[in-house]
Amino acid sequence: MKGWLNMKATAIYFSPAGTTKKSIEYLAQSLEKNDIEVQLINITGDPDIFPRKNFEGLIEKVKAHDLLIIGGPVYIDHLHYNVADMLKAFPPAKGKWADKVCLLANFGKVTPGVALAEMSSILNKSGRKTVAALSIDAEHCISRTFKNKISQGLPGNETALLCEKAAQDLACLLKNHTSLEALDLTSFLQKQYDDFPTLADEKTVLAKTFPEPKIDYNECGGCLECVHKCPVGCLQEKDSLPYVFDESLCIHCMNCLVACPNEAVIMDISAKEDLLMKKLAIQGVTPDSPSRSQYYFCGDTNRSFEVS
Ligand SMILES: Cc1cc2nc3c(=O)[nH]c(=O)nc-3n(C[C@H](O)[C@H](O)[C@H](O)COP(=O)(O)O)c2cc1C
Secondary structure (H helix, E strand, O other): OOOHHHEEEEEEEOOOOOHHHHHHHHHHHHHHHOOEEEEEEEOOOOOOOOOOOOOHHHHHHOOOOOEEEEEEEEEOOEEOHHHHHHHHHOOOOOOOOOOEEEEEEEEOOOOOOOHHHHHHHHHHHOOOEEEEEEEEEOOOOHHHHOOOOOOOOOOOHHHHHHHHHHHHHHHHHHHHOOOOOOOOOHHHHHHHHHHOOOOOOHHHHHHHHOOOOEEOOOOOOOOOHHHHHOOOOOEEEEOOEEEEOOHHHOOOOOHHHHHOOOOOEEOOOOHHHHHHHHHHHHOOOOOOOOOOOEEEEOOOOOOOEEOO
């Protein structure tokens, strides 16, 4: 029988603009305070994984754990497809792989979409139960290029508090070896779909409404910051200059635009500012409204914990 002190968690996350990383770190710190050791694996920009999407090295790197934690962003109402592809590549929950999972989906205030439902449903197919889930309001990465930044500075203390609560609940759950029979949030999370009677395919929306990145070589100073910040290997280096290796890989996180000191990356998404502001206004919120983060725990699905 396992002791209180040797519980382990493995957290695997994809965080193009860094807010999912911050959220995972809040949770990891709180778990460590509860005597749960956390292995952190950040797949963002990992050259072994991107652009070929080869997850074998990652699967090998994962250590034996009692709790699996997955973090990723919401893009066009969905779980980011790179995270979905990774989850589909996971082996079944046996041996070193725990059957209990905690999910984190970071969204830019507009809508958490169905990301948590998608995560839990994919993982359920490989024998995993979602015991806790966090939907985290975070700075909207596209809005970094807007006049009005959405959820600037989030996640912050409010989400750290939710992570503390989650860590305490998870520590109790692992300590008590509670039976998993009644503990899966998968069907509860499926209710997210009720809010989206028609759900567009995100790759189609991206292809139709987002421009491809281009480099203006008259302006480029060759610092390669855009290449270093590209989370998916879309921008690569040749002869000390950046080039677009494959535009279909671009996820439009805007890291390259934000990183370039010379405005040499061209991707005009200014039309999105109006669209996102309208989406927020319809819901009665503004870009700097309080955090909309939420926390769900198994056995407690009659209510969710909101930021107070
Ligand atoms: C192409 C694209 C689509 C997005 N779609 C949504 C969305 O549907 N709802 C939302 O609230 N935020 C959306 N976002 C914002 C991200 O979810 C948000 O910035 C998140 O914090 C990113 O996580 P990261 O910082 O770990 O990369 C989108 C961002 C991009 C680039």
